[in-house]
Amino acid sequence: MNINHSKTETKRTRVILMSDIHYCNEWYGITPEIKREMLCADLEREYEEDPYQALLLLGDYSLDHWAWNTKGTYLTHGISNAKRFVEHCLPRMAPSGVEVRMIAGNHEQYGEALWQKLTGFNRKDHLVCGSVLFILLDTFGGDLDPVEHSDGTYIGANMADLRVLMARYPDKKVILCAHWFDMQKETDEFRSFIAQEPRILCLFCGHNHISKVVSTGEEYGNKPIIYTGHYSYSGDMNPVHCLNGYREVLIMEDGITSKYIVPSHTYTMEAVKFTTEYAEQDDVEIKF
Ligand SMILES: [Fe+2]
Numbered sequence: 001m002n003i004n005h006s007k008t009e010t011k012r013t014r015v016i017l018m019s020d021i022h023y024c025n026e027w028y029g030i031t032p033e034i035k036r037e038m039l040c041a042d043l044e045r046e047y048e049e050d051p052y053q054a055l056l057l058l059g060d061y062s063l064d065h066w067a068w069n070t071k072g073t074y075l076t077h078g079i080s081n082a083k084r085f086v087e088h089c090l091p092r093m094a095p096s097g098v099e100v101r102m103i104a105g106n107h108e109q110y111g112e113a114l115w116q117k118l119t120g121f122n123r124k125d126h127l128v129c130g131s132v133l134f135i136l137l138d139t140f141g142g143d144l145d146p147v148e149h150s151d152g153t154y155i156g157a158n159m160a161d162l163r164v165l166m167a168r169y170p171d172k173k174v175i176l177c178a179h180w181f182d183m184q185k186e187t188d189e190f191r192s193f194i195a196q197e198p199r200i201l202c203l204f205c206g207h208n209h210i211s212k213v214v215s216t217g218e219e220y221g222n223k224p225i226i227y228t229g230h231y232s233y234s235g236d237m238n239p240v241h242c243l244n245g246y247r248e249v250l251i252m253e254d255g256i257t258s259k260y261i262v263p264s265h266t267y268t269m270e271a272v273k274f275t276t277e278y279a280e281q282d283d284v285e286i287k288f
Helices: 031-048 073-077 081-088 112-119 159-168 188-197
Strands: 015-017 054-057 101-104 124-130 134-139 173-178 200-205 212-213 223-225 245-251 255-262 266-269 270-276 279-287
Touching: 054 124, 054 134, 054 245, 081 112, 101 124, 134 159, 159 188, 159 266, 200 255, 200 279, 212 279
Parallel strands: 015 054, 054 101, 134 173, 173 200, 200 223
Antiparallel strands: 015 245, 124 134, 212 223, 245 255, 255 279, 266 270
């Protein structure tokens, strides 16, 4: 299905990207129960103020598979918090008419059949929004349906998937998304493809729980890689530099913009309780 919405006099499409929601543990005084209400209220308000046409979820809704401490909940207790996230949160996050894609993270090592059964989504996917084709890759798709606890096996971008989808939509600009892009582990074929394919605008991923915009470097044609932050715990040395939030992508006629949106929330860190103001950070503009 293609999305091509317009708003007021300017034709634009609004997409929300999120990752690393980890609807399973307490961080900063926010239990899963509190998070559920916070997250749903944030997205409901966001939709009410400026409706989005698509919600792209880039993995780690849980610690269903996890190598450490209490280990992953799925192998240990048969509990899938990714499934619970779909049931508890998604209906309010994505009102009727919003296209949703939900790919797996490294803490969701389910094979395709089980992922579909638990969540109703595909491990890898794509979506056309206006003039942009989003390709959602399954870069942590190794050693699926494990019987041992681990943090996932990185296999990188599937070039065949990329080429097939880009050929299917020859008139669309392209944004690559994944739970994670490990730029050092990717292939030379991927590097030169990114560098040489002018339709590829940028890459989006989560996994490091940080919001920032950086260049992929010369071998990738210096295209931006944009990190999608988190809605759980910060990957920044100073956690207040990246609090719970999500990324907006606006697709206009002549390019895209993206910013990290940080709603106002109350946190407890090291016994200090504080409330943050609404903020926007780490914005970027890419012209077609
Ligand atoms: Fe994560």
